[in-house]
Each structure stands twice: as structure tokens, then as C-alpha cells.
Amino acid sequence: MQYTTVGRTGIKVSDLCFGAMSFGGDADEETSKALYNRCLEAGINFFDTADMYSHGRSEEILGKLMKGQREELVIASKVFFPTSKTPNVNERGLSRKHILTSIDASLKRLDTDYIDFYILHYFDPTTDIELTLRTLDDLQKQGKILYSGVSNWAAWQIMDALGISERELLSRFTAFANKLGVSPATLAVAWAKSHPAVTAPIIGARNLAQLEDSLAAADFEMTPELRAEISSLSLAPEPTTGRSEEKTLGQFGVGQK
Template sequence: MRYTTFGHRTGLRVSEYALGTGNFGTSWGAGADIEESRRMFDRFAEAGGTFLDTADSYQFGESEEILGSFLTADRDHFVLASKFSNGYTARKDISKTGNSRKNMIHSVEASLKRLGTDYIDLYWVHFPDDLTPIEEILRGIDDLVRSGKILHAGLSNFPAWRISHAAALADARNWAPVAGVQIEYSLVERSADRELLPMAESLGLGAALWSPLGGGLLTGKYRRGTQGRLSDLKVLVHTESSDQKTAVVDTVLDIARETGATPAQVAVAWVRERSARAATPFLPIIGPRNTAQLDDYLGALAVRLSPEQYTRLTEVSAVPLGVPHEAVLGARDSLRGGDASRVDVPVRPMA
């Protein structure tokens, strides 16, 4: 396991994988019991993993409780991230959901209690609620940072324009900065390439990428009729709903045969290579349900794609960039003075 800082706006040192703990617990009717959760936690730590990702809503708070019980022996060794917005019970209370200062304060206090700690390293606003002004969110975050209850904060599943506005506003008013973004990203979900990831690179934000296996689609298991997120939770999944997704899965399976790696390892290896080419760290959040799945993820750390294999995966999974990017590409020659081939393009520094 290698380590990096979480983006260029913090000195927070994290492992190159974050262990997503949405499967710690069974309150959703699917997941891992406490014994299997413990085995996954220990295996991740033994492999050098330090970055842990949970949320108050995961398994209706059970994920935080289980994780907190594991952290009592060496809390400060780990980088702990949690989230708020959705509430932590199946019954939604209007005063205990959303991003208001009221719910933020209530949620962080409840998470600290379940986690058995007095601080959270990275606190995410889980989703935009389309109601709370960004100024209120940022002021609430700043208060929590100044109080020491959280060290850093980021925005999860927010659109790029809201994140960039929030980052600029926090900087202008000397509030705690926006440290990073959390978004879905995989070979079957690359729409973040249009705005979100270029924004993160430009602003130096850390990027935590969830569902790098496309909800299990990229493992090929649904072609075999194997159960998984699609059959159990029926949310946050992808299916072969387009010719392109079928072509992506075909290519992943082909390269798995070529390399001797599993399809899951090929899919994650591509995300890791994509991160290595970025100007700021992109960190996959892995979400195993058992130790066998975790070992598959860890095996991807040793997989090296050839340039040709990386290019094949990149090209088959590419998404149209849309407006204005395609128009700009079309006008590139005239924008650069008539012959783009004669103009040197600056190379971004590697992280």
C-alpha cells in the first residue's frame, strides 16, 4: 500500500485505498456481520490501509458503531471519514436530515458518539439538499473545524459548479477550505471526466472515487447469475443497458484473460493508473462485503496494465464531453493560431 496527501490543500496523509464500510452491519438486510467486518478491517490494516470511509446513514448507524469498536485500540493511526445529510434512521425526521447548521451539529455529535472518538478527520456533506445556502454549510464546517470536532471537510455528490463556488467562497472569507470531493467513478461511469475531475485537478482537491466496480458490473459476475448489489440492494448499480457498457465489460474480461488478473483487479488497476496520470490524487473507495472480495481489491495493487491495455480501456469507456468541450476541440487550431501541431501544450505536473 502506498500513501499520499489528500489533495494539495491538506497535509492529511492517507493510504491509496479508502475502505468503504457501507457493508459493515446488516441493518439494511444485506452486509457483513461484526465478525466478518472485523476480519475485513484487520486485513485492510495489515495491508497498510489507513483511510476509512463511513457515513451516519450506512446500515442506519450500525456501520459507525462497528467501526468505532474497532478503532478503540489505535484511533490516531487511522484517517476516519464520515458523512451526514440523509439521517441515520429508516424513519426520516425533517429536523434530522439535510444540510442545515442544525442538522450538521446534531449529526456530528451523534457520529462522534457512535464512533467513540472526539474528532473526525474528514467530514463529508453527503448530498446537496437544494435548500441550505452554501454559506450556511461552509460556516457550519468552519465552526466544527475551529472546535476541533472535525479536521477537514469535503463535498460529496455535488455538481462541479457548486463545489468550485464553495471553494472560492471559503477561501475569500478565510473559512476552513473545501478539502476534496467524493464522486462515483469507474469504467462504466465516467461522466465526472467532463467537469468534476478537471475541477478537482485545477483546484488541488482530493478526489475519493466510489463504486470503482460499477456496482459489481465490471466483475462480470452478473453474466454468471451471481448475486450482489444488483440483486440484494437494487440501488447504485449499473447494468449492461447500452452497447457501450457491454463493450466495456467485454474488454475488461479480455484483458483479465491476458494478464491473469481478475476482472475486478483490471477495473481497479485502470482507476489507479488514471489517478497516477492526474495532477491531484484520485483515491478509490473499495467496498467489499467479505474478505474474499477485499483480497481481490488488494490484489489489484500488483496489477500493471500495459500502455496498450490502458488505452483500450480508456477508449472503449470514454464519454462524450458535450458542450462546450467538443466545440472548443473543434476550434482548437484557430484558437492556437492556425496550426495546433506547432504549439507546445504545457504539461501538468504529476502529483
């Protein structure tokens, strides 16, 4: 396993991150423990979860598993969605009220004093983003979080890309992986890991067999030529605003001297 620095934070993480969404759901506690231990054995020190995964059970299980190893690990969790099965009207979104309530609940479930990366799980059009950012800044000053980030923003673009992938990319990609004699999961993770903007792809698994395919990506050699060939299997995504003129970067002064 190789290790890389997250941006300019100075924090070094394994170049694979395990997503614990299955903990407490598809993976019971025994299976979760087996997955966690296999990740440690492989050299993974980066684990991603969220307060809403299995209504908080993912965080609880991860908290139990990492007991006595907290300082060796880098933990990411998320906030936005409700965690209870019958949430009240304020148990969602990125309001100061919800974030402050959620961070304390996550810290308790994880049995830790801080979260390394606290992620806004979705965009909230009903809350002033400045208020959300000030709340995150307060949490950082209090030492409850070290860094913040976002996930699933510009969701429509992601859905468009997924639609294209489901119709065209998946069958072609699987056939290409089979031709190379490698698991599609291994190839997909290796492709994502090779992108210069990606620190560590988040891998997930419901069982050890699935995990092994993803772990194999850590040692898979992704050459520039192979990456280009894989990338050519899918259509390029539309620009973020859907405006075709964005495809001509010069019209926006990008790349011009």
C-alpha cells in the same frame, strides 16, 4: 502498500481506502472485524464510512474496531441522509441544524473526538451553500473535523456515466480483464488508482474473497499504455452542463494563451 498525501493537507494515506458501507449490513460484526484486520495487515490506514450506512451501525462497528488505534488511522464520514428508520422532517439535508446534530451523533458512534474528512454526501438545493460552508468552518474551528469535502454532487452526470457503463463498458471491460488473466475488480481499482487526480480509491467488500481482489490492485502495474487501452473501452462522459460547446475548450478560454 504505498502511501500518498491527500492534496496539500500533509495527511498521508494508503493508496487504497476501504469503504465500510458493508459493516453492519452485508457484513456482520464478525465479518467486519475480519475485513478490518485484513486491511490493517495489508497496510491500509484510510477508512471511509457514512452516518446513514446501516442506520449508523457502520460507524458504530468501525468505532469499536479502531479502539486504541485511532491516531494511526485516517477516517472519513458523511452527512446528508437520515440515519433513523422513521426520520423527522429535519433529519436530512445540509442545514446547520442537521449537520450539527449529525456530527455529534457520528462522533459518538465512532467513539472519537474528531473526523479527519467530513463529507457532504449529496447536494442540497434547499439550503444556502454559504450557510453549509460556514457550519463546516465552525466544526473545523471546534476541532470536530479536520477537513471537509463533497460526494455525489452533479448526480445526473454520474447516473449518465453509470448508464453507459452498464450497457457497454461492463461486458467489454470484463472480457478485457479475462484476456489479461486478472480479476475485473483488481483491474478496475488499479485503473482508478493510476489517475493523477485520485489520492486513494475507496474499495469495499462483503467478504474476504472480494477484498483480496481489490487489495491486489495495490501491487498491479498500470502502465500508461494499458490505462489508455482500458479508457478506450468506454465512451467519454458528456460535459457537466450537457452543452456540446464545452467539448471545444477554446470557446471558454481554456488552454488559450
